[in-house]
Amino acid sequence: MIVLEEQIESIAIRLPNLPSKAKKNLYDILGVQRKETINSRILAYFLDPNEEHQFHNLFFDSLKELINEKKHDGANVDLESFDGNFRIITEDQTFHAEDENQKQKRIDLSIEGENWCIIIENKINHILNNPLETYWVHAEKKFGSNVLGVVLSIREHTRKECVINDKIKYINITHKELINRVQKNLIFGSKTNETSLLYLKEYIKNIESHYKSIIDEPKMNEVVKGIVKQGENTRAILEKVDNAIKFLDSEIIEVFESYDFYKDKIWFKNNDLHEDIYFWVHDSKTILLNNSLWFCFETRNQTDRNLDKTKLKSLYQDFNLIDSRIKCGNQDNSKSRTHIAIFSEHNFIKEGESFKEAFTKVLDKFFMNKESGIVYKTVKYINDTLETSTNSLLP
Numbered sequence: 001m002i003v004l005e006e007q008i009e010s011i012a013i014r015l016p017n018l019p020s021k022a023k024k025n026l027y028d029i030l031g032v033q034r035k036e037t038i039n040s041r042i043l044a045y046f047l048d049p050n051e052e053h054q055f056h057n058l059f060f061d062s063l064k065e066l067i068n069e070k071k072h073d074g075a076n077v078d079l080e081s082f083d084g085n086f087r088i089i090t091e092d093q094t095f096h097a098e099d100e101n102q103k104q105k106r107i108d109l110s111i112e113g114e115n116w117c118i119i120i121e122n123k124i125n126h127i128l129n130n131p132l133e134t135y136w137v138h139a140e141k142k143f144g145s146n147v148l149g150v151v152l153s154i155r156e157h158t159r160k161e162c163v164i165n166d167k168i169k170y171i172n173i174t175h176k177e178l179i180n181r182v183q184k185n186l187i188f189g190s191k192t193n194e195t196s197l198l199y200l201k202e203y204i205k206n207i208e209s210h211y212k213s214i215i216d217e218p219k220m221n222e223v224v225k226g227i228v229k230q231g232e233n234t235r236a237i238l239e240k241v242d243n244a245i246k247f248l249d250s251e252i253i254e255v256f257e258s259y260d261f262y263k264d265k266i267w268f269k270n271n272d273l274h275e276d277i278y279f280w281v282h283d284s285k286t287i288l289l290n291n292s293l294w295f296c297f298e299t300r301n302q303t304d305r306n307l308d309k310t311k312l313k314s315l316y317q318d319f320n321l322i323d324s325r326i327k328c329g330n331q332d333n334s335k336s337r338t339h340i341a342i343f344s345e346h347n348f349i350k351e352g353e354s355f356k357e358a359f360t361k362v363l364d365k366f367f368m369n370k371e372s373g374i375v376y377k378t379v380k381y382i383n384d385t386l387e388t389s390t391n392s393l394l395p
Contacts, residue, residue, distance in 0.1 A: 025205040044088040053196035062181040086113040096141035102134040116146040123153035248284035276303035293348040300337040
């Protein structure tokens with residue numbers, strides 16, 4: 001065992017530190033942080049001065065400032081004419097395209113004035129392989145030569161990637177440049193509703209999270225290289241971890257079987273004792289890697305539906321006093337089962353004691369004792385309560 005510990009420690013020391021973990025934003029929680037269509041809709045909301053956000057032309061003016069600063073990279077147009085009222089279109093279909101096969105393409109964002117247009121190719125993923133010429137031709141058919149193209153991207157793109165020919169030249173602006181300019185131009189204290197400020201903050205956080213990923217890439221590449229370099233030792237450790245997880249799985253089964261509780265799918269049941277009471281234990285990988293044990297004893301099915309939950313408080317009161325590691329009652333709003341008791345302990349596996357010994361000791365002391373154990377008190381309570389309830393309905 002000392003050799004294994006030294007092996008793990010040796011590898012851990014040689015590997016670079018992991019990058020700090022970024023805090024989740026609303027887009028992470030919803031799982032849409034890399035969805036370009038959703039990002040485009042949010043941008044359309046902020047670009048539209050008629051929307052309820054009350055930022056007015058903040059985003060549009062910030063975009064125009066950046067275009068003006070980068071005009072030498074793109075088309076030679078007079079930005080003075082890009083004024084007046086405009087509308088925002090997302091997923092604008094290119095039905096004006098010359099090639100029939102290109103008529104079903106879609107422009108991420110189009111800002112359309114009376115006689116001008118800014119088309120925006122919105123890139124969250126870094127590959128730029130879109131039909132930029134088709135977009136431009138479609139816009140020109142509607143607005144003539146007064147067209148501007150912008151590639152709005154996380155990573156910078158080369159001028160070669162953005163210039164199609166002498167006539168069609170897109171300007172590359174990064175998302176970071178845009179949000180930095182928006183923040184610079186934002187006037188705090190102006191009339192803006194709190195909800196819109198929240199939307200803006202979450203949008204900025206999401207954009208910033210993509211740049212953290214870019215910064216973290218070299219660090220993670222070093223970690224990958226370090227693991228590859230230590231390949232043989234790493235494989236040996238992972239194999240031992242897998243075997244240890246399987247060993248704990250079998251130990252948990254063996255311990256429960258010693259009390260006549262047998263595995264049924266993901267639970268442990270003793271039908272002779274009662275068919276609707278179950279144990280559920282956290283997975284062995286978590287137990288092993290976190291040295292943390294969490295399991296619950298619960299009622300389910302018809303028995304759980306028939307129990308008067310308000311009368312369980314007296315039972316809970318007795319169990320809560322047994323040990324600080326035991327909590328009673330559901331910790332969520334589940335209606336499919338009731339947690340009668342939950343046992344939780346960090347640093348569960350200690351020196352000089354095996355997992356089986358420690359687990360058996362917990363079950364013996366708190367759950368399986370036939371006089372004072374939680375299991376048997378619960379079964380007695382269920383039988384007494386439901387029998388009384390049934391008898392009260394008898395004529």
